[in-house]
Amino acid sequence: FDCSGFVMYVYAQIGISLPHYSGAQQQLGTPVAMNALLPGDLVFRGFPAYHVGIYVGSGMVIHSPHTGAVVSYQSVSGWTSAVRL
Secondary structure (H helix, E strand, C coil), rough: CCHHHHHHHHHHHHEEECCCCCCHHHHHCCCCHHHHHHCCCCEEECCCEEEEEEEECCCEEHHHHHHHCCCCCEEEECCEEEEEC
């Protein structure tokens, strides 16, 4: 997966259709402050976004670093914006 494809796939599993581009995903839902994140919120780097992941709680994000890479967890530190679907 690339990052937006991973997010698109995960949300499709619960019946939510998302576009396959992080910048378009950033325009959906309701903006959320980075200190008010809940599991399931989409988190982004850049504006327009060049990378997207899913906040999973406890200060961690799951994301696909790039196509062909292993999906992994990392700290939410450094992610710059978020939306709640």
